[in-house]
Amino acid sequence: TQLLEQSPQFLSIQEGENLTVYCNSSSVFSSLQWYRQEPGEGPVLLVTVVTGGEVKKLKRLTFQFGDARKDSSLHITAAQPGDTGLYLCAGGYSTLTFGKGTMLLVSP
């Protein structure tokens, strides 16, 4: 069974700070996706990484896929209150395995 471990589980920071959340597995994944979920809503896809070592940027968000395709990180620069939410990583191709998420709270 493929498992994805996310850390930290919870992160509370002030506006303007930088942060990194991690997604780790002992298994190799064909791709990893990052989602953000807000209360009462479904997850919204942020990015998909496919190639080992790949780095993708989405405005202030930087996503990296590990060389061995077993881990990924999400770095947010100058966090804003609008970044608040549950960040989920998911691996796989058709049916996804999800980590339990990192709950991020950005205070003004």
Add this chain to the structure above:
Amino acid sequence: EAGVTQSPTHLIKTRGQQATLRCSPISGHTSVYWYQQALGLGLQFLLWYDEGEERNRGNFPPRFSGRQFPNYSSELNVNALELEDSALYLCASSLVLQGWGNTFGSGTRLTVV
């Protein structure tokens, strides 16, 4: 373009009853996935339908079942409801065999009392 729509938004059932949840995928998407998001457990894969066929099933008992209709919409049925079935049930759709890039609906919150 309409997104993935799920109904009802909320559902309250008594233990032992049956629940039916519905999902309409994005137009043109043929694959529908169902996930359960229970408190403390994260999102867990339930079922995958494509072209009317069940393609894969997660580690859930047989009382979780579903189907996909010719218009690609889908239904999830949960029989003999148990208290631990209380969760947010999420539906996602994608183009056939393009697993990444799933688009999720807002979910159905099922409460079993």
